[in-house]
Amino acid sequence: MTLPARAQEPGTTTTIHTDGGGTVRRTVLPGGLRIITESMPAVRSAAFGIWSAVGSRDEAPADAGASHYLEHVLFKGTRRRTALDISAAIDAVGGDLNAFTAKEYTCYYARVLDTDLPLAIDVVSDMVVDSVNRPEDVEAERGVILEEIHMRDDDPGDLIHDEFAAALYGDTPLGRPILGTEESINALSRDRIHAYYREHYTPPNLVVSAAGGVDHDEVVRLVSRAFEGRLTGDAAPAPPRVDGEPAPVDPRTVVIEKDTEQTHIILGGAGVSRTDERRFALGVLNAALGGGMSSRLFQEIREKRGLAYSVYSYTAQYADSGIFGVYAGCQHAKADEVLTICRDEIARAADEGLTDEELERGKGQLRGAMVLGLEDTGSRMSRIGKSELVYETLLPVDEVLARIDAVTLDDVRAIAQDVLTAPQALTMIGRF
Amino acid sequence: MTLPARAQEPGTTTTIHTDGGGTVRRTVLPGGLRIITESMPAVRSAAFGIWSAVGSRDEAPADAGASHYLEHVLFKGTRRRTALDISAAIDAVGGDLNAFTAKEYTCYYARVLDTDLPLAIDVVSDMVVDSVNRPEDVEAERGVILEEIHMRDDDPGDLIHDEFAAALYGDTPLGRPILGTEESINALSRDRIHAYYREHYTPPNLVVSAAGGVDHDEVVRLVSRAFEGRLTGDAAPAPPRVDGEPAPVDPRTVVIEKDTEQTHIILGGAGVSRTDERRFALGVLNAALGGGMSSRLFQEIREKRGLAYSVYSYTAQYADSGIFGVYAGCQHAKADEVLTICRDEIARAADEGLTDEELERGKGQLRGAMVLGLEDTGSRMSRIGKSELVYETLLPVDEVLARIDAVTLDDVRAIAQDVLTAPQALTMIGRF
Numbered sequence: 001m002t003l004p005a006r007a008q009e010p011g012t013t014t015t016i017h018t019d020g021g022g023t024v025r026r027t028v029l030p031g032g033l034r035i036i037t038e039s040m041p042a043v044r045s046a047a048f049g050i051w052s053a054v055g056s057r058d059e060a061p062a063d064a065g066a067s068h069y070l071e072h073v074l075f076k077g078t079r080r081r082t083a084l085d086i087s088a089a090i091d092a093v094g095g096d097l098n099a100f101t102a103k104e105y106t107c108y109y110a111r112v113l114d115t116d117l118p119l120a121i122d123v124v125s126d127m128v129v130d131s132v133n134r135p136e137d138v139e140a141e142r143g144v145i146l147e148e149i150h151m152r153d154d155d156p157g158d159l160i161h162d163e164f165a166a167a168l169y170g171d172t173p174l175g176r177p178i179l180g181t182e183e184s185i186n187a188l189s190r191d192r193i194h195a196y197y198r199e200h201y202t203p204p205n206l207v208v209s210a211a212g213g214v215d216h217d218e219v220v221r222l223v224s225r226a227f228e229g230r231l232t233g234d235a236a237p238a239p240p241r242v243d244g245e246p247a248p249v250d251p252r253t254v255v256i257e258k259d260t261e262q263t264h265i266i267l268g269g270a271g272v273s274r275t276d277e278r279r280f281a282l283g284v285l286n287a288a289l290g291g292g293m294s295s296r297l298f299q300e301i302r303e304k305r306g307l308a309y310s311v312y313s314y315t316a317q318y319a320d321s322g323i324f325g326v327y328a329g330c331q332h333a334k335a336d337e338v339l340t341i342c343r344d345e346i347a348r349a350a351d352e353g354l355t356d357e358e359l360e361r362g363k364g365q366l367r368g369a370m371v372l373g374l375e376d377t378g379s380r381m382s383r384i385g386k387s388e389l390v391y392e393t394l395l396p397v398d399e400v401l402a403r404i405d406a407v408t409l410d411d412v413r414a415i416a417q418d419v420l421t422a423p424q425a426l427t428m429i430g431r432f
Numbered sequence: 433m434t435l436p437a438r439a440q441e442p443g444t445t446t447t448i449h450t451d452g453g454g455t456v457r458r459t460v461l462p463g464g465l466r467i468i469t470e471s472m473p474a475v476r477s478a479a480f481g482i483w484s485a486v487g488s489r490d491e492a493p494a495d496a497g498a499s500h501y502l503e504h505v506l507f508k509g510t511r512r513r514t515a516l517d518i519s520a521a522i523d524a525v526g527g528d529l530n531a532f533t534a535k536e537y538t539c540y541y542a543r544v545l546d547t548d549l550p551l552a553i554d555v556v557s558d559m560v561v562d563s564v565n566r567p568e569d570v571e572a573e574r575g576v577i578l579e580e581i582h583m584r585d586d587d588p589g590d591l592i593h594d595e596f597a598a599a600l601y602g603d604t605p606l607g608r609p610i611l612g613t614e615e616s617i618n619a620l621s622r623d624r625i626h627a628y629y630r631e632h633y634t635p636p637n638l639v640v641s642a643a644g645g646v647d648h649d650e651v652v653r654l655v656s657r658a659f660e661g662r663l664t665g666d667a668a669p670a671p672p673r674v675d676g677e678p679a680p681v682d683p684r685t686v687v688i689e690k691d692t693e694q695t696h697i698i699l700g701g702a703g704v705s706r707t708d709e710r711r712f713a714l715g716v717l718n719a720a721l722g723g724g725m726s727s728r729l730f731q732e733i734r735e736k737r738g739l740a741y742s743v744y745s746y747t748a749q750y751a752d753s754g755i756f757g758v759y760a761g762c763q764h765a766k767a768d769e770v771l772t773i774c775r776d777e778i779a780r781a782a783d784e785g786l787t788d789e790e791l792e793r794g795k796g797q798l799r800g801a802m803v804l805g806l807e808d809t810g811s812r813m814s815r816i817g818k819s820e821l822v823y824e825t826l827l828p829v830d831e832v833l834a835r836i837d838a839v840t841l842d843d844v845r846a847i848a849q850d851v852l853t854a855p856q857a858l859t860m861i862g863r864f
């Protein structure tokens with residue numbers, strides 16, 4: 001097991017492992033910045049990302065939406081570049097430049113041809129370390145975020161996920177939407193956004209990751225140059241978010257009247273945390289219950305009865321807790337029937353677990369999806385960058401595959417009895 | 433230039449070209465079935481697809497939605513397999529199995545590890561050549577498709593594209609939605625669906641394509657076995673859909689009252705056909721006008737004024753015609769302002785064309801996106817399969833890149849004056 005980054009001597013590089021055709025290396029720079037890369041032979045593109053350890057979970061109620069708002073503002077300009085300079089640089093080489101904000105982290109990334117990697121490193125690093133957050137840009141972006149909220153509100157299949165988080169976690173950091181609310185966005189000032197930036201975007205709280213046709217030493221050299229003047233002091237990389245007591249849940253039933261064509265339903269409760277050893281068993285259970293076309297829910301609700309087009313189960317993991325939920329969209333008149341089938345299938349899986357065949361199929365599904373995903377430079381960059389941020393260290397792909405393989409019927413039954421019998425929240429959007 | 437497939441001797445194989453690291457080969461089998469593969473060295477996954485030359489454009493008004501309905505029904509079972517057998521086979525190896533229906537073609541595909549390619553070929557081929565289309569399965573799937581229509585109706589950002597096609601092309605094959613309507617889906621009988629299948633899913637109208645870690649001869653052997661008994665006679669592969677007179681447009685303004693949070697807008701008109709030599713110039717124009725974050729529309733509407741979260745221009749190409757359109761979602765009270773900016777930018781581009789810098793950036797954007805896309809086995813499979821179906825022959829990647837490079841400011845000005853001054857349809861969904 002590799003040591004965590006904060007135990008690694010600043011200014012040194014370690015080879016974490018070689019796996020699935022790539023070599024993963026990590027350098028810790030003075031000031032506590034981590035750089036992790038995975039070189040993939042014979043790949044001509046590169047994905048580059050900078051991960052920040054801050055997300056909507058870190059926001060006080062008055063700051064709701066600040067992490068995501070800031071993510072937008074970082075595209076608006078640095079001391080050296082306007083917003084147009086930033087986007088034009090990556091558009092000109094046909095790359096993708098984007099970012100996303102989650103509850104526990106934020107990521108800025110670009111995917112480019114390997115020959116354009118120096119450009120991508122320069123642009124993305126500049127955005128993250130040298131944003132000016134001009135008041136007029138913060139103001140213009142407020143309108144953009146309000147429209148993002150309105151767009152989310154116009155798509156009930158999207159809105160219901162935010163409503164469900166609120167129904168499960170209540171008015172707590174995990175229960176509040178990443179986008180914030182119209183009120184909180186209108187109330188956030190430029191100074192508050194800028195202070196949030198200065199507070200959270202520090203080298204110990206950032207992880208730089210790159211994957212594809214990349215040379216580790218070259219990435220370290222380019223990132224060091226882009227972060228020049230900021231990599232001083234003896235701060236160590238920040239440890240992962242504390243994995244303490246699970247975030248409290250307060251599962252409620254929330255019915256939202258809306259003039260929709262379908263009733264949109266999520267039924268679910270607490271799952272497991274990101275570090276819970278049972279997450280592999282829950283992954284297999286999820287695959288069998290609602291993770292694919294051969295799953296029980298898909299077969300019962302869509303294949304046999306034709307009640308829904310979209311029906312699936314899913315999991316989410318956080319540092320201390322998680323979600324297991326089931327989504328379906330159906331005719332208003334069939335909502336009770338669909339909900340009854342969901343409840344019956346959840347109860348049956350909790351009582352009986354899975355069959356041998358489902359266990360094997362579920363494992364195959366997780367293994368295959370993992371290995372297929374590794375061909376994409378963006379997926380590899382995400383895997384190593386996010387792991388560095390949220391785990392003590394990176395689990396090699398072979399080790400992940402071995403843990404999936406090791407899941408037994410008893411493991412699945414145990415997690416099913418725990419997760420599927422926990423108190424459940426229910427959210428429905430439709431005409432009632 | 434390689435000969436079209438129908439001029440190739442049945443039972444023979446030809447190497448079309450070697451390009452971007454892959455070798456493209458084509459075999460024409462007796463009965464008129466084409467198999468085209470691209471082997472990508474050092475890639476461990478494979479994408480396999482079967483393309484049918486039929487789409488919603490081929491439907492009489494009474495059959496509206498039949499191509500897509502049939503696509504669903506083909507997942508419901510063959511003489512050898514139930515619906516569960518089909519999905520379980522691919523889920524068990526962690527593959528993706530899916531399909532999509534377009535206006536001019538339909539595609540069924542799987543992406544798997546290369547060692548699972550024989551399984552994928554067997555399953556997808558079985559679905560396409562030996563579907564039983566049982567009445568009870570057609571009946572159950574009717575409900576699923578109605579829910580797919582309802583889900584589309586619940587997302588105005590999705591619905592508006594179908595409404596815009598109707599506003600541009602009217603009640604014609606290109607103007608009608610791929611999904612059909614509630615009425616047409618309710619009226620389609622099992623016998624009609626089955627007849628549609630027998631009529632259109634014949635070897636000359638199908639193209640088999642595979643890309644990734646694939647061996648051409650092995651693919652030919654496995655596909656020949658899966659199509660056993662059907663590859664007889666001397667039919668030649670079907671030629672591409674006739675590229676005749678452009679489909680007539682009848683651009684109208686359609687305003688749809690709906691209780692949405694945003695006003696969703698599409699403004700656009702006729703573009704160019706798939707074989708139009710000016711498509712590369714239109715691609716560059718599209719990139720500069722609304723194709724990326726550095727584009728004029730994104731800069732004017734989102735970056736400077738903060739009026740929209742989602743704003744972009746796009747093109748669609750068909751055998752004889754195409755679309756150039758602009759989408760934006762904004763506050764109801766700002767819809768007029770957004771529409772005015774769209775119209776001004778369209779008029780300005782028609783009058784003045786692009787700057788040198790925009791031309792170069794637009795070309796770089798198209799080139800980079802194309803090359804980056806080639807790392808994905810699914811993209812390669814689509815490129816070669818779709819090209820074989822809709823063009824006389826496949827344009828090598830280097831040739832596509834050269835044509836993009838050759839676009840001049842005059843080419844862009846000419847296409848802008850043509851496309852951007854054509855009569856425009858306007859569709860708006862919102863509260864008025």
